[in-house]
Amino acid sequence: MSDTTVSDSTTIAAPPSVVFDILADPRQHSRIDGSGSVGAVIRAPERITATGQTFAVRMKLFGVPYLIVNRVVEYEPDRRIAWRHFTANRWRYELTPTADGGTRVTETFDMSRASPLVTKVVRGAKFPERNRQGIAGTLERLKRAAEADGR
DSSP states (O other): OOTTEEEEEEEESSOHHHHHHHHTOGGGHHHHOSSSOEEEEEEOOSSOOSTTOEEEEEEEETTEEEEEEEEEEEEETTTEEEEEOTTOOEEEEEEEEOTTSOEEEEEEEEOTTSOHHHHHHHHHTTHHHHHHHHHHHHHHHHHHHHHHHTO
């Protein structure tokens, strides 16, 4: 972790392909969201297959609903996927196969590409701390979902 990233990891008893299938389907993001902010998908491909694709999601912040459009900025099947919206902050998932057939998943909130003003606002609103809690919750929900789907 650095002063511009928040990250956590977990090990999931499911192969990378099962975990990636969940992450590459925007309609499943509310299923695994541990922050309580992700709502219904408004527009998305059935499955993310490349960088540059976009998906629009209903969100809420401090109880206030809004719509956000995310763009996929990193994509490597069964290994890595990341998206960002207008602030340039990234949400990244990195998957590493384990020797027993499972997956080590690291989720990172990365604000290193955001402007200094956006970074100041993000820090002032305590998003790194909130995102740390949200990441822990998301990884736990992703673990449950992938282990259920992988049976």
